[in-house]
Amino acid sequence: MSSSAAASSYWRVAGMSYLKYSNLCADMVRAALKEPFKTKAKVREAVYYRTAQWKDGQPVKQVIVDLNPEATALSKK
Amino acid sequence: MRSPGEGFGADLASDHYWLAVSTSPPGGLRCISTTAVRQEEAVKGSREEFLEQFKKVAPSNLAPPRFIGDFVPKPAKVEGTAVPEKLTFNFYVPHDTVLNKSQVDLVLLPAVTGDFGVMPGHVPTVAQLRPGVVTVHKELDKDVQKYFVSSGFAFIHADSTTELCAVEAVKLDELDVDAVRSGLQEYNAKLAAVQAKGDDYEIAAAQIGVEVYSALNSAVGG
Numbered sequence: 001m002s003s004s005a006a007a008s009s010y011w012r013v014a015g016m017s018y019l020k021y022s023n024l025c026a027d028m029v030r031a032a033l034k035e036p037f038k039t040k041a042k043v044r045e046a047v048y049y050r051t052a053q054w055k056d057g058q059p060v061k062q063v064i065v066d067l068n069p070e071a072t073a074l075s076k077k
Numbered sequence: 078m079r080s081p082g083e084g085f086g087a088d089l090a091s092d093h094y095w096l097a098v099s100t101s102p103p104g105g106l107r108c109i110s111t112t113a114v115r116q117e118e119a120v121k122g123s124r125e126e127f128l129e130q131f132k133k134v135a136p137s138n139l140a141p142p143r144f145i146g147d148f149v150p151k152p153a154k155v156e157g158t159a160v161p162e163k164l165t166f167n168f169y170v171p172h173d174t175v176l177n178k179s180q181v182d183l184v185l186l187p188a189v190t191g192d193f194g195v196m197p198g199h200v201p202t203v204a205q206l207r208p209g210v211v212t213v214h215k216e217l218d219k220d221v222q223k224y225f226v227s228s229g230f231a232f233i234h235a236d237s238t239t240e241l242c243a244v245e246a247v248k249l250d251e252l253d254v255d256a257v258r259s260g261l262q263e264y265n266a267k268l269a270a271v272q273a274k275g276d277d278y279e280i281a282a283a284q285i286g287v288e289v290y291s292a293l294n295s296a297v298g299g
Contacts (some may be wrong), residue, residue, distance in 0.1 A: 009189075014281035024282060025208050025227035026245035028289040032260055037251045044172050 039074060046071040152235075160198035165238040166213065168224075170246045175224065176213070183214040184239060186231050187292075197237040204231045208292040210249070211241065223249045225296050227289065254297050261290035 011021045030041045047067040052059035066072050128141055135141075166184055168176035184195045187209025206229045213222045229243030264286030271279040 010284055011281040014277040016278065016281055021285065022228040022244045024285050025289050028260070028286055029208070029225060029227040029245045029247060029293070032252055032256045032290070032293050033247060034251055034253045037247065038253075041245075 042071050043075040044071075046075045048072060161237050162197060163237075164195060164197045164199075165236075167238070167240045168211075168213075168246065169240070169242050171244065175246055179213075179215070181213055181215050182217040183212075184241075185210075185212040185214075186241070187211065187226070188231070195231075195233055195239050199233050199237070199239070201235045202233050204233070205229075206231060206241075206243065208289045210292075210296045211246070223296075225249060225252065225293065249296055252293060252297050257290060257293045257297055261287070261294050264290050 009021075012018075016024075030038065033041055045068050048064055049067075050062055050064050052062045054060065124144060124146075131141055163180040163182065164184065166176055166179045166181045168174070168179070182196070186193055186195065186204060187207050188204040189207045190204070192209075193204070206226055208227055209225070211224045211226050213224070214220070215222065224246045225248075226241070226243040227245040229241065229246075232240040232242075234240075264283055268280070268283035268287050271283050
C-alpha cells in the first residue's frame with residue numbers, strides 16, 4: 001500500500017495536522033448521531049481544569065477553567 | 078530484489094552499512110534482500126567480515142562495536158505455524174473498547190488506498206482509514222456488525238491479530254438519517270462558499286465535511 005496517497009492529502013497541503021483532521025472527522029460523525037447517543041457523545045467532550053495561584057507556600061485562589069461549558073452542563077444533568 | 082548499487086540509503090540503516098563505504102568489500106556490494114532469510118544471512122556474514130577487518134586495524138584494548146541488530150528484538154517466527162481459523166480482532170476508541178480479542182471470520186476496512194478485507198493469515202500491514210464503514214463478520218455472512226469510523230488506523234499483525242484504532246466509531250443504526258442528509262447539503266454549500274474566498278484551510282475543512290458526510294450518506298443507504 002502506498003503512503004504517498006496519504007502524504008499528499010489535501011488537508012495536509014492546507015497545513016492541517018493529522019490530529020486536527022481526525023478530530024474534525026470525529027466531530028462531524030458525532031454531529032450526525034441520533035438523540036440518546038448524541039447527548040452521550042457530547043458529555044464525553046467535557047474538559048475542565050483547576051488552577052490555583054500560590055503565595056507564601058499556600059494556594060490563594062482556585063479557579064476552575066471550563067473548556068466546554070455546554071458539555072459540562074450536560075454531564076451534570 | 079534490487080539491482081546492485083541501488084539501496085545504499087537502506088543499507089545505512091542496517092548492520093552492514095559499511096559495505097557501502099568500504100572501498101573493496103570482500104563479498105562485493107550487496108543489497109537489501111527481499112526475503113528475511115537472505116537478509117539474515119547477509120547481515121550475519123557482513124557482521125563477521127566487518128569484525129575481522131575491524132580487529133586488523135583497531136587497537137587491542139578497543140572493544141568491538143555493537144550493531145543496531147543487537148538492540149532490536151528478533152521478530153517472532155511465524156512461518157511454519159498453522160494459520161488459525163479465526164481472526165483475533167481488537168477495536169478501540171479513546172472512550173470505549175468496542176471489541177476486545179473478538180474471534181471473527183472477516184473484517185472489511187475502508188483504507189485511504191481502497192477498501193480491503195482481513196482474514197486469518199493476512200500479510201502484516203498498517204493502513205490509514207478514511208471515514209467509512211467497518212464491517213465485522215463474526216461469522217461469515219451470518220453474524221455481521223457494521224460500524225462507522227471517522228478515521229483511524231488498522232494494524233494487521235503476522236499472528237492473525239488485527240487492531241483498529243479510531244477516534245469515533247458508531248453503530249450504523251445510531252446515525253440520524255435526516256442529520257446526515259442535511260449535513261451533506263450544508264457542507265456542499267459551505268465548500269462552494271469558501272472556495273470563492275480561497276482560504277486553503279477553510280476549503281480543506283469544508284472538503285473534509287463533504288467527505289465525511291458523503292461517506293455517512295452512503296453508509297445509511299442514501
